[in-house]
Amino acid sequence: MKRSLAAVLAADVAGYSELLGKDTEGTLVALRRLRSEIFRPTVASRRGRVVKSMGDGWIVLFQAASDAATCALQIQDLLARDGSRSELSMQLRLGLHLGDVIEEEEDVFGDGVNVAARLEKIAAPGSIAISDAVFGSLDGTLRPSFDDAGEHDLKNISKPVRVWTRGSLPGRKVSGVDASQRPQIVVRPLETSDQRDEVRELCDALTGDLMTYLGATHWLSVSARDTGRRAYALSGRIRASGGRLRLEVRYTDPEQTELWSTKIDGDLANAFDWQDETAETLVNQVMTATFDSERRQLDKLSIADMSANQCELRGQIAIDRLDPDAFASALKYSSAAITKDPSLPHPFALALVSYLSATAMGYDEVTEQYASSVPMWCAAAAPLVENHSLLRLALGVTTYSQLREPSRLRSVVEYALRQSSSDFVTLALSGWSYIWIGDHDEALDCLRKAHVLGGKSPWALSIQGGLAMASLQAGDDAAAVKLAREGLNISVGYTTLYRILAAAHAQLGQDDAATKAVADALRLQPDDSIASIQARNVFAVTGAANRYISGLRKAGMPE
Known part of the structure; x- marks a missing residue:
């Protein structure tokens, strides 16, 4: 028997029995994809440990509440993105609690598990319910993700529990955002022939890290599998011999031309540090190669030949130096995107942020020609802020x-x-x-x-x-x-x-x-x-x- 204090994540597929009744084979395929492409890699990347699997549900333990909450948010965001563009339309209910856990043989129980399971039951499909104990352990970047839902009486729990929720926000469609217009990267799950659990978990964790970091921008559309669109592709394999590790990775462009390949060595004894360093190295190389490739393609086009989305992407790429030339380019391309399609929120956000930043830095020679446009941008952007946090923030700063x-x-x-x-x-x-x-x-x-x-x-x-x-x-x-x-x-x-x-x-x-x-x-x-x-x-x-x-x-x- 092992007793510990842990952050417990309880997860369950919403409406699983109904899905099975409608399409048994398709549901089982979708569940396998959910497990292998989203749930397992994301849990592993946040140092989570699945201690109980019930087919359509899981109990996962984390050492830190922040890791558990981040994992829950990432899972729901990845599911929302993937479900919006494929046949995978499963939704999860997630519950989180910080409490005592007892592990015995192949079972797990205790206050932490009981409360997490009850929170999962009251969560809406696609949402997360966390206890006040978890909320109190989060930092300032995670706390705003949850709304106070007040105290709730949970079944078989003696005292009321104050609950915080993240509702349907991850799954809301953002107006004007068309994923088909963004460069897509397929991050294929890393492979290994090694049968050891720690090596297979390392493959999952590193895959989860790559999807999380590359997916943390609206400029890129990240998927775990091919969707039929032209896409960049990252694939790799971990080979292991005793305690030695070698990761072999290949990155190709949408024409399947190799942009780069690399080998990264490590050792299993320092797997966590190696995972973090390797993820950082790969993300750096992938982003650099992708943006350089996109810049080369876009620079072949005149602004007149670019779509609004292409103009906005070219403006975002230009902002990397923060000198007068960078802001001049960002403003030129973002204002062109606004002219081409004033229904898109991201170009307004880029234009306002670029203008304000250049103004704060004293680049008057850059901003003076756009000063009269700012009030018009604000007025045109105001109706687009629904469910678009970055534009709302840009308007707020203005x-x-x-x-x-x-x-x-x-x-x-x-x-x-x-x-x-x-x-x-x-x-x-x-x-x-x-x-x-x-x-x-x-x-x-x-x-x-x-x-x-x-x-x-x-x-x-x-x-x-x-x-x-x-x-x-x-x-x-x-x-x-x-x-x-x-x-x-x-x-x-x-x-x-x-x-x-x-x-x-x-x-x-x-x-x-x-x-x-x-x-x-x-x-x-x-x-x-x-x-x-x-x-x-x-x-x-x-x-x-x-x-x-x-x-x-x-x-x-x-x-």
Whole structure:
């Protein structure tokens, strides 16, 4: 008998008996796909352990409530995406609780299991119900994903349980989003001939990581199998000999031309670290190869020949440097996308975020020609915000830049995170929003998660800059210096990083380094000053508490 405290996930296929009655063979095929392509890889990628399987249901244990909640969110999001474009239309009900668990032989029971199972029963198909114990263990990026459903009396549970739910949000169709217009990547489940459970679980976990990280952007459509569309494809095999591992991976473009292949060695004794490092390496290579391939194809077309979706993708790819040329391209392509199809929400979001970011950085030569368009973009975008968290957030930040109402922006950010807690663009913009209103710990939570999911995307530099700024404002000047320097290794034209360096060095008393960083910033923007920086930024925190501005003063930035 083994007793432990664990986060318990109870999962059940909604309406399974009815599905079997309608189409027994098709239901069994769909269930096998659900298990092998979505449930098992996602559970493994979050360090979960299936301790009981009931055919159409599972009990899974996690060491951390955050891993259990993240796993539940990812499973429902993957099911919603997959079900919207294929015959796989199964829905799961998920329940989560943190409590005592007793494992004996092949059975598991205890308070943790009982409450999780009861929560699963009250969850709607496609939704998640979690206990207050789980909710209290989550960080600021996960809590907004759940709504307070109040106290509930659960069958055979002595005390009422406060329940938090994520309802049908993952499965709602976002207006104007057409997955067929996005580059598709098929992540085929990694294979192995090794019969050991730990090697097979490693294959599942790494497959789940790849699908999670590559799927954390609306620019890519990620699937576990071919859907008949032109698609990039990632396939691989893990070979094992004793404790040694070798992963052989191949990535091809939609014409089945190999873009790259690689071999990554490791050892089974350090499987968790190897899994994390390998996932990061592969995601970096896949995103780089995909965006480079798409850029090459799109650069062959004139704007007149591009679709609205193609214009928006080209604008997103352009934003990776955060210098004036990058924002000029992002605004050019996003405004063209809006003209071509004003019913699409993403181009409005890109245009507004690019305009606001360029304005905050002082790139007036870029923004001046679009200033008159911003009110029209806001008016046209307002009817499109239903179920589109990023556009709602972009509009919220635009309103905040004009009205400076922190509480209003905080509400918009929380709503955005509730709908899209795994979208790294939403996380990055939410992190910057928290910086502006002075919630620096919340900002770091968002930006760290954004870095995990999108640290190799075109938004990587914005995420890096946000982490540096949030660290400075939170008082970790050494981290701010390190992060800013890492960002400058990516792009020397991102002026904000020089200003962060100057402020952080000044706060540390490193006057020579601070002076040099100010000089570097003024070399790129000679007319910059404390007054102009304050005028174009939207910080709610003022005075000495704003360590960015006070640090720039100490560093010698002209008033």
